[in-house]
Amino acid sequence: MRETSYVRSEMLAEQAPPITNVGPIGWIKENLFSGWLNSILTIVMLVLIVIAVSAAFPWFFNGIWNASSLSECREILKGDTGACWAVIHERFSQLMYGFYPNHLYWRPNLAFVLLFVAVAPVLFNGLPRKMLWFSALYPFIAVWLLWGGPVWGVVVALLGFVIGFFAFRFLEPVLGSLFALILGVLATLIWWLFLAGPVANGLAGIVPLALEPVESRKFGGLMLSMTLGVTGIVGSLPLGIVLALGRQSDLVIVKSLSVGFIEFIRGVPLITLLIVASTLLNVFLPPGTDFDIILRVMIMVTLFAAAYMAEVIRGGLAALPKGQYEAADALGLDYWKAQRLIIMPQALKISIPGIVSTFIGLFKDTTLVSIISLFDMLGFAKAIQANAEWQGIVWELYVFIAFVFWIFCFSMSRYSMYLERKLQTGH
Amino acid sequence: MKKSVFFGALTVASLAAGAVAAGTMDDVKARGKLNCGVSTGLVGFAAPDANGTWNGFDVGVCRAVAAAVLGDPTAIEFVPTTGKTRFTALASGEVDMLARNTTWTFTRDVDLKFEFVGVNYYDGQGFMAPKSLGVTSAKDLDGATVCIQTGTTTELNLADFFRSNNMSYEPVPIETNAEAQQQYLSGACDVLTTDASGLAATRASFENPKDHVILPEIISKEPLGPLVRHGDNQWGDLVRWTLNALISAEELGITSANIDELAKGTNNPEINRILGTEGDLGAMLGLDKQWAYRAIKAGGNYGELFEKNIGENTPIGLARGLNAQWKDGGLIYSPPFR
Numbered sequence: 001m002r003e004t005s006y007v008r009s010e011m012l013a014e015q016a017p018p019i020t021n022v023g024p025i026g027w028i029k030e031n032l033f034s035g036w037l038n039s040i041l042t043i044v045m046l047v048l049i050v051i052a053v054s055a056a057f058p059w060f061f062n063g064i065w066n067a068s069s070l071s072e073c074r075e076i077l078k079g080d081t082g083a084c085w086a087v088i089h090e091r092f093s094q095l096m097y098g099f100y101p102n103h104l105y106w107r108p109n110l111a112f113v114l115l116f117v118a119v120a121p122v123l124f125n126g127l128p129r130k131m132l133w134f135s136a137l138y139p140f141i142a143v144w145l146l147w148g149g150p151v152w153g154v155v156v157a158l159l160g161f162v163i164g165f166f167a168f169r170f171l172e173p174v175l176g177s178l179f180a181l182i183l184g185v186l187a188t189l190i191w192w193l194f195l196a197g198p199v200a201n202g203l204a205g206i207v208p209l210a211l212e213p214v215e216s217r218k219f220g221g222l223m224l225s226m227t228l229g230v231t232g233i234v235g236s237l238p239l240g241i242v243l244a245l246g247r248q249s250d251l252v253i254v255k256s257l258s259v260g261f262i263e264f265i266r267g268v269p270l271i272t273l274l275i276v277a278s279t280l281l282n283v284f285l286p287p288g289t290d291f292d293i294i295l296r297v298m299i300m301v302t303l304f305a306a307a308y309m310a311e312v313i314r315g316g317l318a319a320l321p322k323g324q325y326e327a328a329d330a331l332g333l334d335y336w337k338a339q340r341l342i343i344m345p346q347a348l349k350i351s352i353p354g355i356v357s358t359f360i361g362l363f364k365d366t367t368l369v370s371i372i373s374l375f376d377m378l379g380f381a382k383a384i385q386a387n388a389e390w391q392g393i394v395w396e397l398y399v400f401i402a403f404v405f406w407i408f409c410f411s412m413s414r415y416s417m418y419l420e421r422k423l424q425t426g427h
Numbered sequence: 428m429k430k431s432v433f434f435g436a437l438t439v440a441s442l443a444a445g446a447v448a449a450g451t452m453d454d455v456k457a458r459g460k461l462n463c464g465v466s467t468g469l470v471g472f473a474a475p476d477a478n479g480t481w482n483g484f485d486v487g488v489c490r491a492v493a494a495a496v497l498g499d500p501t502a503i504e505f506v507p508t509t510g511k512t513r514f515t516a517l518a519s520g521e522v523d524m525l526a527r528n529t530t531w532t533f534t535r536d537v538d539l540k541f542e543f544v545g546v547n548y549y550d551g552q553g554f555m556a557p558k559s560l561g562v563t564s565a566k567d568l569d570g571a572t573v574c575i576q577t578g579t580t581t582e583l584n585l586a587d588f589f590r591s592n593n594m595s596y597e598p599v600p601i602e603t604n605a606e607a608q609q610q611y612l613s614g615a616c617d618v619l620t621t622d623a624s625g626l627a628a629t630r631a632s633f634e635n636p637k638d639h640v641i642l643p644e645i646i647s648k649e650p651l652g653p654l655v656r657h658g659d660n661q662w663g664d665l666v667r668w669t670l671n672a673l674i675s676a677e678e679l680g681i682t683s684a685n686i687d688e689l690a691k692g693t694n695n696p697e698i699n700r701i702l703g704t705e706g707d708l709g710a711m712l713g714l715d716k717q718w719a720y721r722a723i724k725a726g727g728n729y730g731e732l733f734e735k736n737i738g739e740n741t742p743i744g745l746a747r748g749l750n751a752q753w754k755d756g757g758l759i760y761s762p763p764f765r
Contacts, residue, residue, distance in 0.1 A: 071742070074634060090477050099479040217504060279512055282519030373467055373507040383475050383507070385605040386468025388742040392632035394609050 059083050063396075069389035087390050088400050094384075095377050095400070098220015104148075104212060108223050111145040114138060115230065123415065139234070146219075146227065148211035152203040156196040164188030216294040220375040222404060227294070228301055229363040235302035236362065237355070240309025245339065247314055258310070265307035270365055273300045278372035297369055305362040312358055316351035317343065349423045356416035360409045377401045451523050451655070451662035452713060455496055460504050463489035464522035467507040469604065470628040471737040471745075472528050481505045485526040487732040488547055488653050488670060491722040492524065495669045495714060500725035510579055514539055517656060524666055528622075528651040530580045540657040544667035547652050547729075549749040549758050551645035552584050553623040555630060558638050560617060565644035569594040574607050574616035576600075581621055584647035604629065622649055628743040665712050672701055672719040674761035676728035678752050683727040690720055700764050708764060729759065 016022070020029060032042040062082035066089065067073045073084035088095070097105055118138035121131035137158075144154045168184035175183070204210070219227065246258030265273075277296040285291060320343065328338035348355070370379035381397040384390050455461050465473040465485055473483040481489075481503075490500040506522045517525045518540070528550070529535070531543040554565050554573075562568060565588070575582055577600045589596050599616045601607050608629050611619040619626065623645060630636050653670065655663045676682070679698050681689055690702045699705035701723075703716030712718065726732050730752075737745045751757025 070632070094475075094477065094479060099475070102478075215504075217506075275512070279515035279519060279521070282521050283515070370467075371509065371512075373509055373512060375467075375507065379467065379507075382603055382605055383468035386466075386470050386474035387476065388470055388474075388628075388632075391470050391605075391628065391742075392608060392634075394605065 065089050070391065070393050071389075083396050083399075084393060085396055087384065087393050087396055091380070091384055091390075095221045095380055097223050098375055098380070099218040100214060100220070100223065101212075101218065104214060107145045107148070107211070107214075111142045112226070114141060114145075123419075144211065146214070146223075147216070148213040150200065150204040150208065150210040152200040152207075152209075155203070156200045157192065160188045160191045160196060163191050216292050219294060221377050221380055224294075224369070224374060224376045225363065225366040228298055228366040228369065231298045232301040232305045232362045232366070233359050235298075236305035236309045236358070239302065239306035240313055241344070243306060243310035244313035244317060247310065248317060262307045262310050265304055266311070270301075270304050271368055271371055273304055274368060274372050276300075278374075293374065297372070297374065301362065301366065304365075305358060308358050308361075309355065312351050312354035313347060315354060316347035316349075319350050320346055349420075352416055352420055352423075356412055360412050363408060363412070364405060377404065451659045452496065452665060455523055459497065460502050461489065461493040461497065461524070462504045462506055462522045463493070464506050464508045464513060464516050464525040464527055465489065466527045467509055469528060469625070470632075471624070471741065471743040473505075473507075473526075482736070484548065484732055484736040485528060485653075487726040487736065488526040488673075489524070490725045491673055492666055492669045494721040494725035495672075495718040496665065498721055500721075510576070514541070517541065517654065520656075523662070524653055524655050526653040529654060531650045531652050531654075532580060535654075541654045542657055542663045543652050543654045544663055545652050545670045546650040546758075547670060548624065548650075550622040550624050550649035550651055551749075552581050552620060552647040552649060553626050553645050554642040555611070555619045555626045555639055556617060556642060558640055562618075562642065563640075565642045565646065566592060566594075568596065568618060570596065571617040572597040572599055572615075574599045574601055574610050574619045576604070576607060576621055577602065580647070580649065585620055588646040608632070622651075624737065624743075624745055627745055628737075631742050631744055661713060665714070668712065668764075669719070669722045671761040672722050672764070673729040673732065674752075674759055675701060675764060676719075676723045677730040677759075678754065678761065681723055681728055682731060683724055686720065686724055697764055 017026075019025060033039045059081050060083060062077070062080060063085040064073045064076050064082060065085050067076060067084065067086035068090065070084055070087070073082075073086055093102070093105070097108060100108060115138070117131070118135040121127045121129065122135055140154045140158050144151055164184040164187055167187040168180045171180035171183050174180075243258050243262055246254045247262065249255045249258070274297060277300045278293060281291065281296060324342060324346065325338070328342040333341065367376050367378045369376050370382070373379070375383060378401060381401060384397065385393060463486075465481065465483075468474045469483070469485075471483060472485045473481060475481050486505070489503055489505070493503045494500040506516060508516045508522070508525070508527060513525055513527055513529065514535075516522050525541075526547075528548065529543075530550075531546065535541055536543055554568070556562050556568075568589075573585060573596050575585055575598050582598075582600075585596070585598070599610060601610055604621070604625060607619060607621065610616060611629075612633070619629070621629075623641070626641050630639050630641065633639060653666055655666055675697070676686075679695065679701070681698060681701070686702070689698055690704065692704045693699060696705060700708055701719045703709055703718070703720060707716055709716045709718045727735065733745075733747065733750065734740065737743045739746060747755070747757060749758050751759060753760040
């Protein structure tokens with residue numbers, strides 16, 4: 001008997017979806033022309049983009065790279081549109097290193113490369129943990145490389161931390177952590193203030209291992225921004241955490257000090273603080289005081305960023321459910337352990353976007369030092385415009401500076417996105 | 428950075444509190460460097476070149492003083508100052524002298540307690556307008572928008588000029604000269620006003636300088652000169668007479684080319700006194716006999732500095748005008764070296 005079936009016995013082969021719904025066409029249809037309003041907007045934007053690109057493109061690529069002055073650029077261009085990139089070419093090292101002596105460029109370069117080595121284990125935890133020792137040493141290495149001078153100054157400064165640490169370790173079982181901490185800090189300060197100088201001089205007398213010293217006034221360009229930015233970023237995070245915890249503390253004095261500091265710093269524009277650091281301090285300090293200008297600015301920038309950081313982290317702390325604090329208490333953890341193991345990892349994770357925004361803001365704020373006549377890249381832009389050869393040049397310099405800043409800020413923001421994805425624990 | 432900085436800048440501060448300020452000249456000699464306040468960048472007057480060396484007309488004064496005191500025209504720490512920070516920098520001792528095209532006014536001299544040691548450039552405030560605007564005189568500017576640098580005497584002069592002529596104007600305040608150029612070229616204002624020297628330099632940098640006119644009126648007196656703090660007359664004298672030495676050198680025909688020849692002795696007693704082959708003027712300043720020789724040798728006499736930095740053969744192309752020697756009908760005049 002012949003089998004007759006009225007239903008299909010085998011599946012129909014899958015067919016490709018209609019050409020208008022997949023691939024580039026489908027994407028375009030869905031994303032660009034999904035309705036008459038979106039279609040009009042798409043067309044308008046396309047026209048605008050074409051106009052902008054066709055205006056900027058010749059200017060970018062018709063640019064002159066080799067000329068010694070703006071008028072020479074104009075002669076070469078003979079009325080065509082074109083950028084005079086020659087100014088970047090001629091002044092590149094100045095925009096990067098400022099007045100730093102030419103033959104010592106390797107030092108900031110090396111410091112820059114080592115910065116990545118030092119930062120890598122902090123940023124990516126797949127790397128060997130032993131590299132963190134190098135990260136801890138890096139600030140001292142960088143200071144020595146950038147400013148030069150005898151190596152012993154940096155070594156004894158580092159010894160201060162070691163002394164403080166051991167004082168704390170040995171005193172803690174005897175006196176309890178608070179007194180041990182206070183005495184440890186005191187020991188460090190006493191070492192720095194009274195003993196470090198003579199010891200460093202003595203050691204320098206025995207083993208004169210030194211780099212050619214470079215004064216702070218010679219710092220400039222991107223290097224200055226990097227120095228200030230990295231110090232500010234490295235310094236403001238721990239300081240901000242301490243301030244945020246201080247603000248939440250039950251101890252009246254700690255709390256009011258933290259609140260007072262945060263609100264004072266946030267209530268004052270950075271420019272004011274910079275001007276205080278650069279000029280007003282000079283009036284108050286006795287004449288002849290050599291209080292390094294860049295150090296002053298570093299302190300101000302760090303304090304400023306720390307106040308904002310504290311508020312960002314406080315936001316993270318406030319977002320944690322109360323149950324987390326209570327769970328920590330229930331486990332019998334003391335305050336610092338609870339903070340270190342339970343509260344901070346979560347609070348910091350929540351605050352990552354805010355923290356990175358503060359970092360980016362801080363890095364860009366370093367350009368404000370041109371107000372107090374330190375020559376960062378923007379300061380140099382003005383100084384370069386004041387040369388008879390380059391007077392009247394504007395766009396090229398600012399486009400270049402914007403591009404350099406964009407690279408740094410964009411990488412920071414990409415890293416923060418990577419970190420957020422990595423630490424994602426929700427489902 | 429000195430290592431001491433790390434160990435506690437604050438201690439340094441408190442320890443140094445006991446130290447009493449010596450004379451500026453002793454400070455400079457002890458330091459081995461002159462801290463000279465200059466502009467953050469003004470065409471022809473002060474700007475760093477591609478090697479980071481500062482050049483310009485004002486810088487020339489710094490170099491002459493450094494050469495006179497320290498014997499080395501490069502022993503200078505240039506401290507760039509803005510229109511806002513310059514006076515605090517000088518008052519606080521951050522700089523030893525200011526050579527930063529600063530207008531000598533009553534209040535700056537008396538109230539701010541500075542001592543202007545002379546005038547190295549007689550300037551005056553002028554106006555520049557596009558030719559297409561069709562104005563020929565500043566008196567036609569009623570109702571114009573004016574680009575103006577803030578924090579300078581220019582701002583006040585402008586208000587005075589328009590008020591005394593019963594005209595109205597709309598100011599467009601801007602911070603720097605470079606910004607002023609851009610704003611003016613983009614049409615943000617009808618007229619640009621600043622010192623006439625600055626206008627000439629700005630116009631020279633335009634793509635089509637002929638499309639712009641500098642109006643004939645000069646509405647203010649702007650005697651620009653180096654200044655020092657009140658109260659240290661020895662230092663003030665030194666800077667004053669270094670400037671005078673440069674001016675006298677031009678008057679007497681001492682140039683950087685023939686100075687070595689003249690320093691062997693001449694028939695002109697004043698040249699001899701300046702160059703130290705006769706008398707001992709240097710000792711009265713607390714310096715050696717050769718101080719003025721070194722100052723002039725550093726960058727040439729006043730006229731040479733002018734020609735090299737802002738004169739007619741430079742892109743800025745300023746004529747001597749008021750800044751010619753008194754013998755040539757200008758105002759540049761040095762008291763005698765006697």
